[in-house]
Ligand SMILES: NC(=O)c1ccc[n+]([C@@H]2O[C@H](COP(=O)([O-])OP(=O)(O)OC[C@H]3O[C@@H](n4cnc5c(N)ncnc54)[C@H](O)[C@@H]3O)[C@@H](O)[C@H]2O)c1
């Protein structure tokens with residue numbers, strides 16, 4: 043939060059997502075939790091999912107406090123086909139699916155010289171398959187109605203590589219793949235009324251970097267043009283923008299929310 047404790051996503055029109063259904067993955071903490079709360083605050087029904095049951099229950103409690111519509115939480119491992127099926131069974135109990143934001147991901151920070159096949163596969167199972175198959179199921183539903191928005195979260199590491207300090211080559215390659223997945227859906231389903239974009243955060247102080255020392259976080263923040271790491275509520279604000287009517291002409295983009303780390 044900023045100094046006034048007001049989340050960055052509090053800047054949109056009231057009831058902006060009233061009556062809409064929004065699926066948020068990786069919703070147990072960080073950006074996903076903030077995105078779920080933001081959708082709830084603007085009137086949406088939220089389907090929140092994560093593999094972390096406790097964190098997810100806390101998100102659900104906060105969504106209910108925030109108001110909006112009906113909310114539900116589904117504990118699921120998105121790297122497994124059964125996990126994807128459970129999430130969409132819950133979505134289908136709500137009726138139409140209007141918005142999806144995929145935040146679920148794992149990060150690793152090894153030297154490229156130490157990454158073995160199991161490490162590589164795990165990152166691709168969660169970060170790439172766990173995104174692709176959510177988009178596939180979402181599109182199956184949204185295409186029948188000719189409307190919906192999808193925001194898939196990539197990373198600046200997917201554009202510039204992982205330095206091995208807080209993100210490694212396997213993470214960076216998986217996030218580059220997320221950007222490619224978004225472009226493929228954008229191209230194949232152009233003109234259908236379903237709008238898809240990638241959101242590419244830069245280094246942000248979230249539970250993703252729980253193992254990183256405060257000292258290193260401060261150094262990384264100081265190295266960004268804006269002079270600090272990002273916050274989960276700031277990433278969520280961008281996800282809300284991309285999901286809303288203000289972004290009606292933003293299509294197939296990778297939208298940087300990175301404190302200037304990429305200058306592009
Ligand atoms: N924080 C950053 O610096 C940063 C930078 C660039 C991109 N991102 C991306 O932003 C997104 C949100 O991350 P965050 O920073 O809020 O971190 P986070 O760790 O708080 O959120 C990621 C969530 O994904 C969940 N998850 C992991 N594996 C899963 C699985 N197999 N099935 C279901 N859920 C699973 C975790 O439990 C966690 O709650 C991620 O995609 C991340 O890669 C973050």
Ligand SMILES: O=C(O)C(=O)C[C@H](O)[C@H](O)CO
Nearest residue numbers: 199205206207208209244245
């Ligand atoms: O410094 C590194 O290792 C990175 O590449 C970090 C990434 O930019 C990414 O923002 C980490 O979440």
